[in-house]
Every structure is written in C-alpha cells, then in structure tokens.
Amino acid sequence: MPRQPRRRVRLRARARARARARYPPWADLHGLIVCEILRRLPCDIDRENFFRVCRSWNDAIGLEGIPLLHTPRQLPFLMQPLAEGPIFCCILSGGASHPFPTPMDIPSAFRHARYVGTCGDRMAFLSIFDQPQGIPQQHVVFDLLELGHYKLPSIIVHDEAAPGELEQQVQQRWIRPFSIIAATLSTGVFKSGCVVGGIIKLFHFPDEHRPKIAFWRLNDEPVMGYFDAPEVCWEVEDVLFYNGAFHFLTQGEHIRVGAPAFHVGGMTQVQWENRYFSPGNRAYEQYVKARYLVESRGDLLLVLRCSPYPGQPTSAFKVFRMVQPEVPANNNNVVEYKWMELPSLDGRMLFVGRGCSKSYEAAAYPGFESAIYFCDDEVVALQYPCTDCGKWTEAPPRVVRCFPEQHPSNYSPQVWINP
Template sequence: MMAATQSSSWADLQMDILGLVLRRLPSLADRVRLRAVCRPWCSNAQLLTLPPPFPWLNLLDGTFLSISDGEIHRMPLPDDASCYGSIDNWLFLTDSDDGCSLMNPFSKATLQLPKLARIWHHERGNAYNACTRLFYKLAVPLPLDLSSDSLVAVLINDPLRHSVVCIVHRSIATDSFRFHDRPFKNNFYDIAFCGGKLYALSCGKLFTVEMSEVHIEKPKVPHVECIVEDFPIESHSQPCPENHICVTWPYLVESGGRLLNVIRLVGVPFPPEDDDDIFKDSLTFSFEVYEADLNTGSRMWRRVESLGDQALFVGRHCSKSLSAAEYVGAQEDCIYFMCDDYFRSDEDPLCDAGIYNMRSGVITPLLQENTAPRLHPTGEGHPTWFFPADGAM
C-alpha cells in the first residue's frame, strides 16, 4: 500500500475531480494553464463538457481583456487590419483598401465580406465624404461556427446616424436598403435576429425585415414593416443626476426567445465645462428594458422588470444574452456594459463601464480596482465584446 501511495502523482488525478476544478475557472487562460500541467490532464480535459469561459473585451490592437480576472491577452491581427465589431468569437475586420472580413482569431478561419464602406457611400450618394467615419453592427441568424454559409446582416451608421442595412450571402452584397427608400422618417439604430427573423430598431419603432426564400442564393428585401409602434413615454427608473441632462441609446438584444429593447441612460453635464467635448464627463446612471410583443399583435413595448437567469452584454458593435448559470462568475439579472460612445471611442473602454443590477438598480464596476488595468487602446477601430469558446487556445 505504501509503495502504491508513493507512486501516485498529480497526473493520476481522476477525471471527475479535474472536471470540478475546470468548471470553477471562468478564465480561459487559467483553463489553458491547467491543461498544460501534463499530458494526462490535457487529454482528459478534452473529453469534458465545460461551461463557456467568461467573455472578453477586444481592445482594437490585437489585445483582449479578460473580464473575469483583468488579464490581458494578445492575438495579433492581420497586417493593415483593424477591428470594428464582432459576432460571438469572430472579429469583424477592415483594411485600408476597404476590404472586409470576419476572422476567428484562434483558428484563423476567415470569411470574406464585400467592401461595405463603398456600399454605404454608394447608397448615400456623392454628398457624403469618402472619409466619413463609419460604425458597423453585424447580426447572423445562426452562429458562424455552426453555419459559415449563413446570411449576414450589416447595419452601417455614420456619427449623424444616417444608416444603411446590407444583406450579405457568400461574400456577395445581395441587397441593401435605407430609410430614404422607404416611407419612414428615421434611421435604424440597431438590428438583431430573433426566431430566424431580422428586426431593426428606430426611435422606438420596431421593424421586421422579410427576405424572400425564393431567392435564397441571392435574397432580396421585398418588405419592411413596422410591427411595434412608438416607444412609451414613462418616467425613468432613476432620476438624472443633478446638473445633467439625460441622453439615451438603445440596444436590440435577443434573450431566450424574447426581443428586448435595452435603453441606456447617460447623464451629460449641463452646462458643459468643455464646449469642445461635451461628452467628456458623461456617465451611465441607469438602464430600462422593454420587450416587443411579437405574438399578440398589440404593437406595443412591455416594460421588463427582470431578466431572470440571463446576463446581458450590450454594445453598439455586439450585444449578446447569456445564461448566467452556464457561465462561471456571471451575475444573473444584470447588464454588462462598456464605454462605447462614438465621441469617446479613443478613451479607456472602462471609463464608463459597469454592471447594472436590474433588481437593485445599482451599478458596480466592470472590474474590481485591484484587477482593473489602465487601458489606452491604440489603433483604428472600436472596442467590442468577444465570446471565446472553450478549448480555443
């Protein structure tokens, strides 16, 4: 018995115990370090079904911030490429020649997209300068890891919120549309798929975008219909801070089969101390959530008081709803947000970032002070959420 005890080692750790340890590690990097201890741990870990690692924040220049522990990871981008958004664990990249692509930074798999900036400028006409700064939001009906042949819907905005929606299939721009072509008065703020259908949000109105199944190889947009009317005017859940005015920004998020309009309330100092940068000291102070009634035909938004076991990660370039029970360390009934203001995109993405608790109405820091690095993103692009898959590294 003594000889058997002396011959045992960490490599002999039983798989169920190894699984218990791995399931308590929200950081992908910590899981990689554990697997690297020895070959038996590495091979046994590959046989385990683990919860997804905690999301990261992409910081433009090929660096990623792990939200669970504040650790910085680097995965260099292709030469001359900048990140302007993401879908799950795929980055949306553009280059100096207006080339666009989606890339998985772990596997290096790449999906080519058409030159979207040129499509936007073509739709908007010659009145718009070719140097206009553009912002992108991409949405897919199915995860790209499951269906790389999926349609991709792209919302393109400029700082004045002039917008174009482009439908892409197999790297070809098959159709595009904007409000000028339709009997609408406003521009789109956000898009999202829910139940396989594409929806677009504009000033509280929700539109469904129908695509012809007859032209699946080259789908068109034959019909855009308003299905939920104007946003209800209600008093905010929390008053705007004194000597501030309230500005709002909506995020359209699919969550457990529901389509949510997540309203971010930002207090902007008034009168501003710096007329050249009125948003310099703006700060998020609350959120409100509304659900689109897609079943009864009431054409209304319903106020949502609870997200249940869901955690929302919202951003202008990527929003996603997760089951907190499946992600170690995630807080249920909470909204995770970062600084993604167009006018402050070159600042620390943690300068107006936090976790909003739907139950208490309290905002806590996205990272604790002892783990939060001081970030100064460099390079072109915009910070965005990134959702690594387990086993990617």
C-alpha cells in the same frame, strides 16, 4: 577524509527523499485532485492552458472512472483595443486578459482594424481603414482561433433618379464606399445561404451621417442597394436576427423587420414590416445613451443604457419586453406593439453591444448574479474613449467597473467577442 564527501552526498540524498515524501512532485497529484482543480476553471481558455501544464495531469483527466462535471458555455470576451493591439478580457476569470491570440499573433493588417462586432465561434467583423482618408479599404470576418479571414464587400451600388422631367426621370447607378456600423448573420458563417444584415454609413453622400440598412451574402461584391429611414424616429440603432428575420431597432424604439431576396445583377429586394410601438407610459428621467435588442428566453427585449446627461458615464439601465399586439377597433386597424418594462432581470445576465447582444442564465454560473454587462462603443471626434464599461447590478442598482482600465483608442471601440 575521502569518505566525508560521500557521506554528505548520502545525507543530501536522504534529505531530498524525505522532502519528496513530504512534498510529492506536482506531477504525482492524484487524478481526483487534478479533476477538482479543473472543475474550478470555468473558462475554456484556462482549461486549455491547464492541459498544457503537465503530461501526467493530462493523462489523469483521461483515466476511466474520474468524472468531470459539466461546465456551462463560455461567456463573451471583452475586446480592449490597446496601442500594441487588441487583448481579450474574460469575465469567468475575473476580468483577466487572455492571449488568444496575442497582439503579435494577429496579422499586421488586422492588428489595428476597427472591430465592428462578433458573429459567433470567436469570429469578428473587422473594418480595415485607409488612415489618411478614413475610408475602409476592406471588410472581413476574422477568425480569432485559426487567424484566417473571409472577405466582405466594401463598396455599394445604388440607383438614383437623375435630374429631369418627372415623367422622364432616368435611374443612374452609383458606386460608393461604405463602412459597417453594426452587423449580424442569419446563420453560421459556413452555412449555405448565410446573409449579413448591416447598419452602414455611406461616404461621399449628401446625408452620409445618417445610418442606412443593407443586406449582402458573404461572397457578394459589391452590395446591391441600401434602405433609408423615412423619418428620424425610424433611423436604426441596432440589429438582431430573430424568429427568421432581421429586426432593426430605431431611435423612436420602433422595429423594422426585413426579409431580403437577392437577384443576379439587380438591386436587393426586401419584404418590410414596420412595427410601431406606442409610447404608453414610457418616460425616462435620464439621457438614453444607447438602445439594444436582445433575445432572452424566447422573448425580444429592449435594453436602454442611460446616463444623467449626455457625455457622462453610464449610470443605469432599463429593460422592456415586447408585448404581442392587439388590433384596435377605432384606429384604422393600425397594429400597435408595446414595450412592457420588466420589474427585474429575474436571473438574466445580459451582454449588450450593437449587433451582438446575448442573454445567459446566472443560475448556470456559480457565484454570478443578475447583471447587465456593457462595453464602451462610443465615438467622440474620431477617438474611442474605451472607459465606460463594466456591469450594472440591480440589487442594489449600481455600476461596477470590473474590467482593467485602458487609454482611449484611435482605431477601434470595445466589442464583445461571443464564443
């Protein structure tokens, strides 16, 4: 009788051995199979998580003689501002959210900040608001990988003429808080001479609803001066650093090109070039919700986001390319630029957002096609709807809702986070 339990133990051991022979442990996968799995993970974060699954898998990748295919650069992440904090959705992973970081990893002071845009290397411009008054307490560049931050100015100094005789007007210096609507950098954050070009809103100002232009360096405090639009058609909507200068897109679809110069204790000086674009045959059957500037294949593109009527979801896009000007002989030598509509996206994948639009080539991403990806950056009565996002394809022309649904946010719009 005592031998029967031992016999059962031996039988079970043999059964386990046969099972291991038939179904070997995941850790024993051949290196080539491990590499094949890795090739099917185009997202950087998925690949980083892959290496943490099993030590033997990590070792297999490093074995000599196992080639790894080149993977295309990471596509932008969509930041969705949920109630518990922001999450980040990855297009390469089918719209799945990635905890890089999780909402609880983000410092509490930044967890419900307003995301203004991105400045590359998974860094974002944030505005931290004083909720009762709705005035930003500070602006920062937030590093989503290292969870560190770099302080930006939150007040602006500007000169105004004091009341009096025209010949004896005296400049008075004012200090006011401001918020950033959109911004971009001239170079990387850590590079010498980095300048921020921003579209801002002033507080406690007679026409505070009208956007202004401002420039500053990362270590400046405060911002020295701002620049206003001479007419409504020159009010700015988007900004892009292109060909060594800041390009500001206006409501009239003109461009203001600015190259700032800074002086200790003095107002910022800017060399401006106002580029007038003739209307030509541009006529839009739908309402233009937003306008964006995108650099693609060395060209400057104008992207229009349209809907049937104001307040309705995005339904269509139009894309134009800037055409180099000719000086007319009979127009007082006024140089007129032109926007030429593109017949197709021609293999482009465009990600549009204020201050952070990017262009990618669909051919570099197997399974992807020409498309325009967009996020919901609207503000309605101090709320951010966060519902009008997705991608627009041209064959056939349609909008696809490819991201998880979310409720409106009370602290931030959606933005792209560029890798």
